[in-house]
Amino acid sequence: MKHSFTLSLLLLATAAFAQTEKGNSFVSGNISTGYSITRLNDTKSNRAGSSTISAGVSYGKFIKDNIAWRTDVSESFNFNFVKSEFGFQSTKVNMPVIALSFKTMGLYYFGKERWRGFVGGGVSVSGNFTKAKKVSNPSNSTNYIQKNNNFSVAPAFEAGAMYFLSKRLAIQLSASSSSFPMGIGGLSTGLYYWLKPTSFEVESKEFSTLQKSRWIVGTTFGVTANKARANAQHISQNNVNSNGANINVQAGKFVRDRMIVGASLGYSINNTKVPSNTNNTAQYTKNSTSNYNGSFFLTKYLTTTRLTPYVGVRVNYSRAVNTHKSAVLDSQSGYMNSYSLMPNIGLAYLISNHFLVESQLADLYMYYSVPA
Numbered sequence: 001m002k003h004s005f006t007l008s009l010l011l012l013a014t015a016a017f018a019q020t021e022k023g024n025s026f027v028s029g030n031i032s033t034g035y036s037i038t039r040l041n042d043t044k045s046n047r048a049g050s051s052t053i054s055a056g057v058s059y060g061k062f063i064k065d066n067i068a069w070r071t072d073v074s075e076s077f078n079f080n081f082v083k084s085e086f087g088f089q090s091t092k093v094n095m096p097v098i099a100l101s102f103k104t105m106g107l108y109y110f111g112k113e114r115w116r117g118f119v120g121g122g123v124s125v126s127g128n129f130t131k132a133k134k135v136s137n138p139s140n141s142t143n144y145i146q147k148n149n150n151f152s153v154a155p156a157f158e159a160g161a162m163y164f165l166s167k168r169l170a171i172q173l174s175a176s177s178s179s180f181p182m183g184i185g186g187l188s189t190g191l192y193y194w195l196k197p198t199s200f201e202v203e204s205k206e207f208s209t210l211q212k213s214r215w216i217v218g219t220t221f222g223v224t225a226n227k228a229r230a231n232a233q234h235i236s237q238n239n240v241n242s243n244g245a246n247i248n249v250q251a252g253k254f255v256r257d258r259m260i261v262g263a264s265l266g267y268s269i270n271n272t273k274v275p276s277n278t279n280n281t282a283q284y285t286k287n288s289t290s291n292y293n294g295s296f297f298l299t300k301y302l303t304t305t306r307l308t309p310y311v312g313v314r315v316n317y318s319r320a321v322n323t324h325k326s327a328v329l330d331s332q333s334g335y336m337n338s339y340s341l342m343p344n345i346g347l348a349y350l351i352s353n354h355f356l357v358e359s360q361l362a363d364l365y366m367y368y369s370v371p372a
Helices: none
Strands: 002-005 025-039 047-064 067-086 089-110 115-137 141-164 169-177 186-193 215-230 238-256 259-278 281-301 307-326 332-350 356-371
Touching (some): 025 356
Antiparallel strands (some): 002 025, 002 356, 025 047, 067 089, 089 115, 141 169, 259 281, 281 307, 307 332, 332 356
16 A cells, blocks of 8 residues: 655745745745555565655745745655565565755746746755665574665756746746756656736636536657666676557546546556676576556546646556566566555646646555466
8 A cells, every 4th residue: 555645836925026026935845655565475474565755845035036046955765675484484674765865056037927937057965875684583683784875966957837827826847957958857847836926817718628528538658768788797888778668548528517437548568688798608688567557537626617626536457467588598477467546636727628737736545466
């Protein structure tokens, strides 16, 4: 079972000026938790699990018109364990991982009306701390099997755009990188709430998007390709190739005003090939994972306004097929069936009678998996 809660970005304008004028400031925060446990075989004694909690806070202040200085602080704690029993002997491996991050940067804002763009740069400091231990019973002996501390300082660059959905609410998409010119290292999106409303006029229009008998359709897809150098034992400057693809289609119908019922189907595949040269003989190892999934969902939009909160639930089934093959071993396959239930809440905004955007704010993820 996995629990998660996310507090969307909250922006507070503390002075009676326009949003990007000198004197304004903003603060944001997020928090999330998670827990999962997996049985390694048919007994309850052999299992693995993890629990996580992470949080972050950001504060920014406009030191000049359109120029803000922002500081981000975040932490993440992840506790992993593997427990196994054989006869009267039991072994448990605990691996806590703590990650801390601090980033400070200057940002320049530009644009007008509903749109704002921004670019900026600064410095990022991060650290990761791991101390894994192995406890054996009945001897009750403890061995530290891994101690690892990492610390890094790197430049930070960010660019993005903000679109005002209403006079007080905006949605932002930003890209971050540790090099310039920017090679995108991450994408993020969030909702901003402004205490001082914007000056543009919001059009008044009747919408039929959430009315009974209307349909929605959508799809997502993507491809990935990576190549890296491997320097493990018996591998000398060989390329590790990985690639993947995914596609998902979704359709739903409003069975009542503001209530939609629908279904989705998806497929993804990921392949990794590691070549080697052992005893002057070319060899390789290939891993392939295919995932088939289907789900049913119900969403209830709570108001008829352009910006409306919603509640929903999704039931999902997936089947993962893992295949391992090497030059010296025949192909071996394993299967895993997974079932999940995910209640959720969020906000939706009607752009027009044909488009709406949604931001999920919190969900409760209940998950069960079993080997086929």
